[in-house]
Amino acid sequence: MKLALVNSDTENAISSAEKLREFYDFVPVEEADVIVALGGDGYMLHLMHDLLHNDTPIFGMNCGTVGFLMNKFGVGNLAKRIRQAESYCFHPxxxxxxxxxxxxxxxxxxxxxxxxxxxxxxxxxxxxxxxxxxxxxxxxxxxxxxxxxxxxxxxxxxxxxxxxxxxxxxxxxxxxxxxxxxxxxxxxxxxxxxxxxxxxxxxxxxxxxxxxxxxxxxxxxxxxxDQSIEITLLFDKEHTLEERILNEQFIN
CATH class of the missing domain: 2.60.200.30 (Probable inorganic polyphosphate/atp-NAD kinase; domain 2)
Structure with missing residues (x-):
């Protein structure tokens, strides 16, 4: 599985990207099977717009504030996490x-x-x-x-x-x-x-x-x-986007 790495320009995202590059080899976005994105929800939103016509799945890791669209950041077992992740496909x-x-x-x-x-x-x-x-x-x-x-x-x-x-x-x-x-x-x-x-x-x-x-x-x-465009996000099984949205209904 070929992975690409992209990140926001925040200090946290930049340092987190440096940590990942110590353990993994990454390819350019156009050659990747999965894109690993580091940042917050705002960065993920901009990234999805930039990649609207690229059908490569995105696995985000939170280096921002809320991280509703992101997974927890971690260096270990990245390939395993991605293989076991659940996908969510949607049309804009x-x-x-x-x-x-x-x-x-x-x-x-x-x-x-x-x-x-x-x-x-x-x-x-x-x-x-x-x-x-x-x-x-x-x-x-x-x-x-x-x-x-x-x-x-x-x-x-x-x-x-x-x-x-x-x-x-x-x-x-x-x-x-x-x-x-x-x-x-x-x-x-x-x-x-x-x-x-x-x-x-x-x-x-x-x-x-x-x-x-x-x-x-x-x-x-x-x-x-627009059903001609499909975007795929990947989420850790223990904390999927569906679970996050469901959980929001029970937060005071």
């Missing part, structure tokens, strides 16, 4: 955003696609699911669509539901909704096509963000799963 969300000037932008999201107001005025957004209008006017700070992997990130902070892996749904979650006041969002099939129309976009400007890519002054945004 594809965002297609049309601006008020008519420009079309696309982006991919592993965690979520979020729409956010740009000024002091609340956003007014109309929501369609698979071509059917579901909400004629959402008055809010914003709204987001989160994957199961991203449901414990921004979605959870916005009081959205934690989604177990394998449930084949995404979360549609409002951000500080003013009207309808009691609307808490919805769970939708992963294959659903969700379209947002911005009401009065010149007066109430809205930006759209796919993880790390922002498009400002949008008039319409469509979100759907």
């Amino acid at each position: 969300l594809k965002m297609t955003a049309v601006t008020t000037s008519g420009e079309c932008h696309t982006g991919l999201a592993i965690n979520e696609v979020s729409l956010l107001r740009e000024t002091r005025q609340t956003a007014k957004i109309r929501i369609f699911v698979d071509g059917k209008e579901r909400l004629d006017e959402l008055v809010c700070d914003g709204v987001l669509v989160a994957t199961p992997a991203g449901s414990t990130a921004y979605n959870l902070s916005a009081h959205g539901p934690i989604i177990p892996l394998g449930s084949d749904v995404v979360a549609l979650t409002p951000i500080s909704a003013f009207r309808p006041r009691r609307w808490r969002g919805a769970l939708l099939p992963q294959k659903a096509t969700i379209r947002f129309e911005i009401i009065h976009p010149e007066k109430r400007p809205v930006s759209a963000v796919a993880d790390i890519q922002e498009v400002r002054d949008v008039a319409e945004v469509t979100v759907e799963q």
